[in-house]
Amino acid sequence: MSLIGKNPEVLSPSPVENSNVGPMLVLVGVNHTTAPLDIRERLAIPATRLAEATRTLAHQPGVREALILSTCNRVELLTTHDPAVPLQPANLAGSPDLLRFLHEYFAIPAAVIQPHLYEFREREAVRHLFRVACSLDSLVVGEAQILGQVKESYSVAREVGAVSTTLDPLLQKAFSVAKRVRTETEIGASSVSIASVAVDLARKIFGTLRGKQILIVGAGKMAELAARHLIEHGATSLLISNRTESRARDVADRLASQFSRTPISTTILPFDQLNDHAHRADILITSTGLGAQTGDQPGAPGKLITPAQARAFLDRRRNRPVFFIDIAVPRDVDPAVNALEGCFVYDIDDLQQAASSNLASRSKEAAAAETIVADEVDQYQQRLSAKPFIEAIKTLQLSAETLRRQELARSAARLATLTPAQREAVEALTRSLTAKLLHPQIAQLRSGIQPSENDQRSSLTPPPPVRIE
Amino acid sequence: MSLLWLRAAVLLYSIAALAVLPAALYDRPRWRRIAIPATIAGLLFHFVSLVETFSAAQQTAPFDLITRHESQSFLALLLVLAFLAVSLRYRTVALGVVLLPLAVLLSLEPAFRPGPETLPLAHSNWIFLHVALLLAAYAALLLSLLASVLYLIQERRLKRKLPALRGLPPLETSDSIARRALLFGLPCMTAGLLIGTTVAELTVGPAYFRDPKVLLSFAMWLAYVGMIHIRQHSGLRGRRAVYLSGFVFLVVLAVWSANQLSAVHRFTAP
Numbered sequence: 001m002s003l004i005g006k007n008p009e010v011l012s013p014s015p016v017e018n019s020n021v022g023p024m025l026v027l028v029g030v031n032h033t034t035a036p037l038d039i040r041e042r043l044a045i046p047a048t049r050l051a052e053a054t055r056t057l058a059h060q061p062g063v064r065e066a067l068i069l070s071t072c073n074r075v076e077l078l079t080t081h082d083p084a085v086p087l088q089p090a091n092l093a094g095s096p097d098l099l100r101f102l103h104e105y106f107a108i109p110a111a112v113i114q115p116h117l118y119e120f121r122e123r124e125a126v127r128h129l130f131r132v133a134c135s136l137d138s139l140v141v142g143e144a145q146i147l148g149q150v151k152e153s154y155s156v157a158r159e160v161g162a163v164s165t166t167l168d169p170l171l172q173k174a175f176s177v178a179k180r181v182r183t184e185t186e187i188g189a190s191s192v193s194i195a196s197v198a199v200d201l202a203r204k205i206f207g208t209l210r211g212k213q214i215l216i217v218g219a220g221k222m223a224e225l226a227a228r229h230l231i232e233h234g235a236t237s238l239l240i241s242n243r244t245e246s247r248a249r250d251v252a253d254r255l256a257s258q259f260s261r262t263p264i265s266t267t268i269l270p271f272d273q274l275n276d277h278a279h280r281a282d283i284l285i286t287s288t289g290l291g292a293q294t295g296d297q298p299g300a301p302g303k304l305i306t307p308a309q310a311r312a313f314l315d316r317r318r319n320r321p322v323f324f325i326d327i328a329v330p331r332d333v334d335p336a337v338n339a340l341e342g343c344f345v346y347d348i349d350d351l352q353q354a355a356s357s358n359l360a361s362r363s364k365e366a367a368a369a370e371t372i373v374a375d376e377v378d379q380y381q382q383r384l385s386a387k388p389f390i391e392a393i394k395t396l397q398l399s400a401e402t403l404r405r406q407e408l409a410r411s412a413a414r415l416a417t418l419t420p421a422q423r424e425a426v427e428a429l430t431r432s433l434t435a436k437l438l439h440p441q442i443a444q445l446r447s448g449i450q451p452s453e454n455d456q457r458s459s460l461t462p463p464p465p466v467r468i469e
Numbered sequence: 470m471s472l473l474w475l476r477a478a479v480l481l482y483s484i485a486a487l488a489v490l491p492a493a494l495y496d497r498p499r500w501r502r503i504a505i506p507a508t509i510a511g512l513l514f515h516f517v518s519l520v521e522t523f524s525a526a527q528q529t530a531p532f533d534l535i536t537r538h539e540s541q542s543f544l545a546l547l548l549v550l551a552f553l554a555v556s557l558r559y560r561t562v563a564l565g566v567v568l569l570p571l572a573v574l575l576s577l578e579p580a581f582r583p584g585p586e587t588l589p590l591a592h593s594n595w596i597f598l599h600v601a602l603l604l605a606a607y608a609a610l611l612l613s614l615l616a617s618v619l620y621l622i623q624e625r626r627l628k629r630k631l632p633a634l635r636g637l638p639p640l641e642t643s644d645s646i647a648r649r650a651l652l653f654g655l656p657c658m659t660a661g662l663l664i665g666t667t668v669a670e671l672t673v674g675p676a677y678f679r680d681p682k683v684l685l686s687f688a689m690w691l692a693y694v695g696m697i698h699i700r701q702h703s704g705l706r707g708r709r710a711v712y713l714s715g716f717v718f719l720v721v722l723a724v725w726s727a728n729q730l731s732a733v734h735r736f737t738a739p
Binding site for chain 2: 017121200201203204205206207316317319321322338339341342346350353354357358
């Protein structure tokens, strides 16, 4: 919390000073740690209404700029406030305007929202925004979607004209910090979704997926998703088999249209010929759930792929490895198949487990990311606190220049007889005189921009009053 | 002078052997930038050292003796070469975890305890070629065995659904290294043995064939050919491939150490 946030009145009195003081940054919101899902659901703003909500927020009294971030895990209002409109001290009961907005917009009693609400001001708000953009505040730390969602919110707010001098550069900075975190840490490196874990595993087995044959059995959504991931990573050849052949054809068409630029070959395999062709596949994705009638124990009859079948596949493939991705519940591939040399069977639980253990390793990277964020917040605050000084210098110079011209204009009649060379000399003389008179003040202001190393807070003390009579 | 080069090489290999650990095991790819250049530099010094040694030997007498140290140092050079070739071709430094320390160990003795310890081997260009080709075959076999072990480790981790070790090469890469190394080793071993046989036939006469080391060498060749045949035709991978390579490697070790028993290799035969 900066000095400006704590004592807004310190900076408000003179009109000249007022232009040097930035509006105050306030962030209010709920997220997955502070509010249960039912509260978040009630506060969530659908994408179609985001523009209108942002506009409404920006028109609240005292609010200058506004941005709303609404995802399934958080609803946050980022605003800048007019420093002329006093705000209550920062605590959860603060920002009555924002609370009122939440209350009025969602028709939820303030008392219901308030216990779940957090509020950050100034430096803390900047830090929170950076952490959110870097996915450090996410339920799944390091997930990549949040940055896209922040960008979306920003572009909506920009379209309705709700962001300008403060939020615009702040958001740009948040995006660049997020990029820095992505490149300098491995926070997003390990896969935490089931489909991407499957791709990772396939690459552990085959190295590259280029030229690998994929067989999809069962036209489920998840199987299609996994296939899409594999194609994105270089697989080009697909066999699709489903009891209802038309659905297999639908999947093939969808995949072909999605990857219209990469030449992928899709072949529909009649379901009853599965055993004759399955050995061609390096990666088998099964999602039929046909074992439902026969139970889910190893060795249970009626599995789509039994150890005997798998052994036959291996013989026909001369023991080249096969990767079974079994996302059916109950399972399609007998777990005993995993015991065969060269067969790797991963069911939905295995994939989920791998995803969550990758999550754990992310927390290590998160610590490094936090350091980057802290560093960036410091830099941002430093630049921000230098801004009033720069503004003050500009104002000072402008006033002096205006004064100089006025004085010259007043003496214009007396100077009329001067030759151009003499006129030029007078110009130079007055210019140098004003510059020299201003020098001590400007030097003093400049010293405020460069904070001393021992005391960073010196940068936060306001510039001395500027008075040009 | 050649000793100085060799010591520099040992030092550089040691640096590379240390740097390859974080690069391969702890997923710190930046260490690669130390490991690979250090290996290349070490290899250059090593090469210079060996060339100097051999040219010095050539000058003194064409039938000078080749020392055990020299062949050990040469094997180290071949192992490092194999490591470099694999890491450049397959972008994996995992094999360096074993190959580089092995190269250090093999060249440590020649570099720091140079003694008159000589292995009674006649030194001619043909004998040199015989030794070089067989050492290359040994290096290839060792590389293949290592790659098979890596395959086994990766396979087990995948089967038990343990979190992946990032430094380990994918299964197909390990398999490909293992297979290609064997295929490279076979012609080396065959040519090496043929040269040795011809030279022995000419110098020792038909009695050479009763020599224990010679007999073992042919057993080794048969085992090697058999192994390649099995691997190629049944697509043998994983555990059984490691056992097979391990067995052939033991035979090779036996052949390597059989000099004590070999009259042909001491040139004491009539």
